[in-house]
Amino acid sequence: MTEAIDRRPIPETQTTVTLEYRVAMPQPESHLFEVTLRVGGWSEDRLDLKFPVWTPGSYLIREYAKHLQDFGAEDLEARSLVWRKVSKNHWQVETAGIADIVVRYRIFANELTVRTNHLDGTHGYFNGAALFFFVPGFDRQPMRVQIVPPHADWRIAAALPEVAPQTFQAADFDELVDSPFEIGIHRRYDFHAAGKPHSLVVWGSGNLPAEKAIADIERIIEVEAELFGGLPYDRYLFLLHLSGNGFGGLEHKTSCTLNYPRLGFRHPDKYNRFMQLVAHEFFHLWNVKRIRPKELEVFDYEGENYTPSLWFCEGTTSYYDTILPYRAQVYDLPAFLSILGKDLSRFLTTPGRRVQPLDESSWDAWIKLYRRDANSDNSQISYYLKGEMVSFLLELLIRRHSDNRRSLDDVLRQLWKRFGRDEVGFSADELKGILETVANTNLDDFYRRYIFGTEELPFDEYLEPFGLKLKAQTDDRLPFLGMRTVTNNGRTIVEFVEAGSPAQKAGLDAGDELLAIDGIRVSGEQLNERLADYRAGDRIAVGIFHQDELRTLRVTLAPPRPSTYRLVRVDRPTATQAQLFEGWLGVSLSSL
Numbered sequence: 001m002t003e004a005i006d007r008r009p010i011p012e013t014q015t016t017v018t019l020e021y022r023v024a025m026p027q028p029e030s031h032l033f034e035v036t037l038r039v040g041g042w043s044e045d046r047l048d049l050k051f052p053v054w055t056p057g058s059y060l061i062r063e064y065a066k067h068l069q070d071f072g073a074e075d076l077e078a079r080s081l082v083w084r085k086v087s088k089n090h091w092q093v094e095t096a097g098i099a100d101i102v103v104r105y106r107i108f109a110n111e112l113t114v115r116t117n118h119l120d121g122t123h124g125y126f127n128g129a130a131l132f133f134f135v136p137g138f139d140r141q142p143m144r145v146q147i148v149p150p151h152a153d154w155r156i157a158a159a160l161p162e163v164a165p166q167t168f169q170a171a172d173f174d175e176l177v178d179s180p181f182e183i184g185i186h187r188r189y190d191f192h193a194a195g196k197p198h199s200l201v202v203w204g205s206g207n208l209p210a211e212k213a214i215a216d217i218e219r220i221i222e223v224e225a226e227l228f229g230g231l232p233y234d235r236y237l238f239l240l241h242l243s244g245n246g247f248g249g250l251e252h253k254t255s256c257t258l259n260y261p262r263l264g265f266r267h268p269d270k271y272n273r274f275m276q277l278v279a280h281e282f283f284h285l286w287n288v289k290r291i292r293p294k295e296l297e298v299f300d301y302e303g304e305n306y307t308p309s310l311w312f313c314e315g316t317t318s319y320y321d322t323i324l325p326y327r328a329q330v331y332d333l334p335a336f337l338s339i340l341g342k343d344l345s346r347f348l349t350t351p352g353r354r355v356q357p358l359d360e361s362s363w364d365a366w367i368k369l370y371r372r373d374a375n376s377d378n379s380q381i382s383y384y385l386k387g388e389m390v391s392f393l394l395e396l397l398i399r400r401h402s403d404n405r406r407s408l409d410d411v412l413r414q415l416w417k418r419f420g421r422d423e424v425g426f427s428a429d430e431l432k433g434i435l436e437t438v439a440n441t442n443l444d445d446f447y448r449r450y451i452f453g454t455e456e457l458p459f460d461e462y463l464e465p466f467g468l469k470l471k472a473q474t475d476d477r478l479p480f481l482g483m484r485t486v487t488n489n490g491r492t493i494v495e496f497v498e499a500g501s502p503a504q505k506a507g508l509d510a511g512d513e514l515l516a517i518d519g520i521r522v523s524g525e526q527l528n529e530r531l532a533d534y535r536a537g538d539r540i541a542v543g544i545f546h547q548d549e550l551r552t553l554r555v556t557l558a559p560p561r562p563s564t565y566r567l568v569r570v571d572r573p574t575a576t577q578a579q580l581f582e583g584w585l586g587v588s589l590s591s592l
């Protein structure tokens with residue numbers, strides 16, 4: 001990795017250099033954080049400052065320096081120092097023997113996501129990678145952050161220890177980046193789970209039932225602590241942002257940030273989705289934050305860290321976010337099977353699963369998963385989704401091979417003991433080795449077909465020993481057209497056209513405006529109802545605007561296709577099937 005080459009060896013003078021950041025926000029409505037970095041004990045003629053281009057957990061070059069303005073450097077008497085920009089994220093200050101340097105800049109913060117910064121009249125939220133320079137060669141030493149809130153009633157929530165009033169200390173730059181801050185007016189709930197203190201800090205209004213949610217979060221913490229044999233931290237912070245329709249999570253070692261729709265808690269399905277998000281980000285404190293691929297062992301904040309193993313980091317975590325809330329009794333068996341069924345449906349109706357192998361999906365996260373376009377579903381499969389499906393198969397395989405004496409849990413426990421506890425990165429081969437040891441079988445063929453290859457996943461073959469099968473659901477009235485639409489300003493816009501579908505063969509494109517079928521106006525909501533008036537083989541005239549051209553396309557409809565899949569019991573389960581099922585899910589197969 002370039003990291004080791006790029007950063008200079010730590011000089012012997014390191015211990016005498018001090019780094020202190022100060023974050024003020026005197027006018028939060030301007031969305032500008034005012035940041036000062038004071039470097040003390042400097043002995044070289046030049047000070048290099050670099051700004052991260054991405055943050056761990058979100059595998060996309062985000063060019064955080066694009067939000068930086070008003071850069072300046074001075075000595076303690078406020079005399080300006082000469083500086084220059086060397087590259088997009090690299091500043092150089094001529095220090096000319098001056099030991100104490102003050103660097104000032106402002107960061108525009110108006111993007112409310114878990115991996116960016118947001119500052120307004122109600123709060124400030126930031127991620128270290130999007131706010132702080134690092135000094136190459138001096139990023140492995142303790143550093144302090146002082147927060148200056150703009151109002152007396154603004155409070156600070158942070159995962160870092162507070163070592164002086166409003167001053168926090170990170171062991172190194174990695175820890176600083178891994179510890180987001182929430183400053184402002186928020187609700188704070190402190191609670192204990194599995195013997196450790198936890199806090200839930202909530203910014204924004206909404207219908208979160210705090211008491212019930214905390215009780216459920218406690219059970220999720222306990223179930224995960226039990227899986228791994230304890231909690232590897234002193235305290236943990238859940239930061240929750242409630243907003244209009246935001247959705248996301250970002251994991252850290254001792255905290256996570258969650259963004260969720262403020263009114264998304266009343267309906268049980270939506271509440272369960274929130275609990276999956278909690279279980280997911282919390283599971284990451286082991287899987288990916290401590291148990292991590294070799295390629296993510298040392299973060300290169302200036303470029304991509306390519307790894308073929310994100311399918312395990314994210315996909316296995318996604319499998320666990322479906323089953324852990326069930327184990328924690330947050331939801332029941334029908335809810336669990338329905339959630340798994342929805343994920344199976346999403347997977348089996350994404351044509352890109354036949355095009356992009358899972359390891360390649362992991363590798364290309366940087367240019368594909370976070371940069372979706374109209375062709376994505378035709379050419380890609382998310383390493384979250386297929387990783388979840390492959391983890392599900394591995395769970396069934398391990399349980400079947402061991403008569404339920406072992407499970408995917410043992411894989412996680414072995415990875416924790418061998419790699420996670422000491423934070424040694426695992427290679428893709430070492431991961432496969434542990435999977436093979438626990439499964440007690442060679443997985444060359446499994447990997448060749450389903451991880452390096454694009455063969456259809458054999459769900460029924462793996463489900464059958466557990467007395468289950470997949471049931472495809474097809475609306476027989478509905479001939480297949482092969483496109484999705486969205487409504488935009490009252491207009492029906494084609495959002496996706498499936499490769500090889502009747503719609504694509506006829507020339508329909510993403511971006512086209514749908515106007516009419518056989519001369520009668522049709523909206524996105526009416527589309528399926530209109531198609532139900534036809535049969536496979538019928539030729540229909542589809543009126544569209546293609547850019548600004550009015551066109552009529554002739555489409556020959558194809559036979560109906562399954563749109564959803566469900567997990568159901570096989571017709572006459574045997575005692576062995578019932579036993580395996582009960583060993584996996586803890587309840588009788590006959591309860592299905």
Ligand SMILES: [Zn+2]
Pocket residue numbers: 280281284313314317
């Ligand atoms: Zn994740």
